[in-house]
Amino acid sequence: MAVVDLTAFALVRHIPLEAGPTAISADPVRKTVHVLTPDNGTVHEIDPVQLAVRRKLRVAQRAVSMRTVPDGGAIWILCLEPRQLVKIRLDSFQVQMRVALPADPVDFDLSPDGRSGAVSHGAQGSVTFLDLQAGKVRQRAQAGEDTGALRFRFDGAELLVADRGRRVVATLEAATGKAIADLPVAVKPENFCFKSDGGEMFVTGEGLDAVVIVNPYYNEVAETLLAGRGPGAMAVSSSPEYLFVANPPSGNVTLFNIDTRRAIAVVAVGQEPGFITFTPDGQYALILNRRSGNLAVIRMAAIVPSRNRFAPLFTVVPVGSQPVCAAVLAV
Secondary structure, three states: OEEEEOOOOEEEEEOOOOOOOOEEEEEOOOOEEEEEEHHHOEEEEEEOOOOEEEEEEEOOOEEEEEEEOOOOOEEEEEEEEOOEEEEEEOOOOEEEEEEEOOOOOOEEEEOOOOOEEEEEOEOOOEEEEEEOOOOEEEEEEEOOOOEEEEEEOOOOOEEEEEEOOOOEEEEEEOOOOOEEEEEEOOEEEEEEEEOOOOOOEEEEEEEOOEEEEEEOOOOEEEEEEEOOOOOOOEEEOOOOOEEEEEEOOOOEEEEEEOOOOEEEEEEEOOOOEEEEEEOOOOOEEEEEEOOOOEEEEEEHHHOOOOOOOEOOOOEEEEOOOOOOOOOOOOO
């Protein structure tokens, strides 16, 4: 795990872990960082002052992903061996709950109130809804042929599910699992990203070099926009509200003004950009380049829409081989 000082834009240290980390979350209340190493099913708590592992807990033989609960008091780990969703309390750093799953998991999400969860099961084509207060499966629903990414709508009333087999975004009623609509999209849906108010969801994936805009409250595809070569990971800045889209084949990031639906800039960032986030003050966009092993930094104030549609790169920080995820913590 690489630690970068964002005041100096310099690599500070590498923290050794027993396996490759793929997910990182920052806890601004407790001033800690949590890192998941899926291959050994272990969660590590990092001390941001000492820059060392403070505590670690193995919860499974193999894990998939990790999410923090809305109030920040716990994290949930999606596990493959055994097939479980595991809750860890952050104060004690102990397992609080284990929920058995009926099939191999692919992705999961938590409802906005943290009381419910949903897990997709890939080629099973199904989704499992969970009661996270009681710690049990509530129901299982068929959502298509190959379910992948899934996200609750911001009001928690519906669940949006990527069906990669049929190339649709399926919407299910969260309370009952009942199918509401299938929204055909021009790509094999792999990546979901919401606008800050939840009013629009952006979708990318294999197929057309485009971003599909879904209106989750009207269950309709609003628009499909060309977005550079092989659009992948996405993120939305807060102010101004721009959609950043990574283009791994060309080493670029394409920026859209969400209100006007127009591409306003293209920034060359490095080889195979695959993760985008922002500093808490909104001054910088941070892009991890997997193949070139560095962190590219874009200064938001330098993005000025122009006819040539190019924006400058502020700096690049080497971080190590194949970076995949990042989190920012003010210390």
